[in-house]
Amino acid sequence: MLTVQSMLNARGQTTKWPANMPSEKWYRLFKKRHPGVVLCTPQKLGKQKALVRKSSIMKCFADFQATVTDFDASILLDPSRIYNCDESGFSLDTSFGKVLSFVGTKFVYQVGSEQKTMITVLVCCSATGHFVHPMMIYPGTQFRGFRLQEVFDDSFITKSKNGWTNQSIFLDWLQQVFHPETAHVKRPILLLVDGHISHQSIGAATFCKDNGIILYALPPHASHLMQPLDVGVFNTMKAKWRKSVKKQNELEIVTKRTFALVFKDAYETTIKRDLAPQAFRNSDIYPLDPNNIEWQKILPDITAEVATRARGCREGR
Known part of the structure; x- marks a missing residue:
C-alpha cells in the first residue's frame, strides 16, 4: 500500500x-x-545490503578474479585450496515458534533460558567440504561456572569482553587452528573473509604472507550473495541449533556452561551434509561464474x- x-x-x-x-x-x-x-x-535485509546493485557485484567478481590470478591462477581451479571463514552469533534464548494448546487456554508457556547471552562462533570450510575446527568466543573476562574440558574436543575456545571477535583473536585462530589444520593443502591457499576490522591487522597480514595464505576480503554488504557460509551453511546450522536447544531444555536449561556441548550436536550434524560445496557453487566462488548468481536476492x-x-x-x- x-x-x-x-x-x-x-x-x-x-x-x-x-x-x-x-x-x-x-x-x-x-x-x-x-x-x-x-x-x-x-x-530481514540490512539497509546497506539492500543498496547493493548488480553492476557493483560484477565488478567485485572481476576484481576478485584479477587479484587471485596475479598470485596463482591455478587456485581458482582447485576447490581444496579455497576456504571461507565467517562469524555468527548463537543466542541462548532461541525462539521456538508456535506450540499446540487447548482452546481457551489463557497462558501458554515454554521453558527456556532467560539469558540474552550471544556466543560468537567462527566457522571455516573449503569448497570441497573440509571444515577446520570451529572457534567459540564467550563474552566476559574469565571463564566462570564451567570447566574447559566440558567443551567438545574438536573446537577452539576463547573469550572477549563483549563476546565478539577482534584482531588479536583472529590472529590466534590463524596461528593455532587454520594454519595447522590446512598444512596438508598445497600453497598458496585462499582464505575468504568479510571486511570486518577484526580481519584487518598487520599481524594477520604478515602471518598470512609468511605462510602462503592469501587473505581476501569480500566486499561489504554482499555476504548474502558472495560469502558461501552465509549463502548455504549458517541457516541450516542455526535451525539445527534451535532444535538442539529445545531438546536440551527439556532436561536442563542451556547456559554458557553447557553451550559448547549443545552446539556440538548442531555443528556436527550440519557439517556431515554436503552443504559446503553447494554453498560455494551457489555463491559462484567455485566454479567462478558470476553469471549464475541468484540476482533475485538483490532488491x-x-x-x-x-x-x-x-x-x-x-x-x-
Whole structure:
C-alpha cells in the first residue's frame, strides 16, 4: 500500500484516496485480479545490503578474479585450496515458534533460558567440504561456572569482553587452528573473509604472507550473495541449533556452561551434509561464474523504476 502511494506521488497523480493511500477495498480487489501475487513473510535485509546493485557485484567478481590470478591462477581451479571463514552469533534464548494448546487456554508457556547471552562462533570450510575446527568466543573476562574440558574436543575456545571477535583473536585462530589444520593443502591457499576490522591487522597480514595464505576480503554488504557460509551453511546450522536447544531444555536449561556441548550436536550434524560445496557453487566462488548468481536476492532499484515510470507519464507515454 505504501509502495503504491509512493509511485502515485512520484508520478504526480492524485486519486480519490486520502493522501493517495489505497483503501482496503482496493487491496482486496487487487488480490482478486492478481491471484499469482501472494503475501509473504520477508527475510530481514540490512539497509546497506539492500543498496547493493548488480553492476557493483560484477565488478567485485572481476576484481576478485584479477587479484587471485596475479598470485596463482591455478587456485581458482582447485576447490581444496579455497576456504571461507565467517562469524555468527548463537543466542541462548532461541525462539521456538508456535506450540499446540487447548482452546481457551489463557497462558501458554515454554521453558527456556532467560539469558540474552550471544556466543560468537567462527566457522571455516573449503569448497570441497573440509571444515577446520570451529572457534567459540564467550563474552566476559574469565571463564566462570564451567570447566574447559566440558567443551567438545574438536573446537577452539576463547573469550572477549563483549563476546565478539577482534584482531588479536583472529590472529590466534590463524596461528593455532587454520594454519595447522590446512598444512596438508598445497600453497598458496585462499582464505575468504568479510571486511570486518577484526580481519584487518598487520599481524594477520604478515602471518598470512609468511605462510602462503592469501587473505581476501569480500566486499561489504554482499555476504548474502558472495560469502558461501552465509549463502548455504549458517541457516541450516542455526535451525539445527534451535532444535538442539529445545531438546536440551527439556532436561536442563542451556547456559554458557553447557553451550559448547549443545552446539556440538548442531555443528556436527550440519557439517556431515554436503552443504559446503553447494554453498560455494551457489555463491559462484567455485566454479567462478558470476553469471549464475541468484540476482533475485538483490532488491530492484525501486527509486529508479518509479522515476522512469513517472517520466514516461509526464511525456504522455
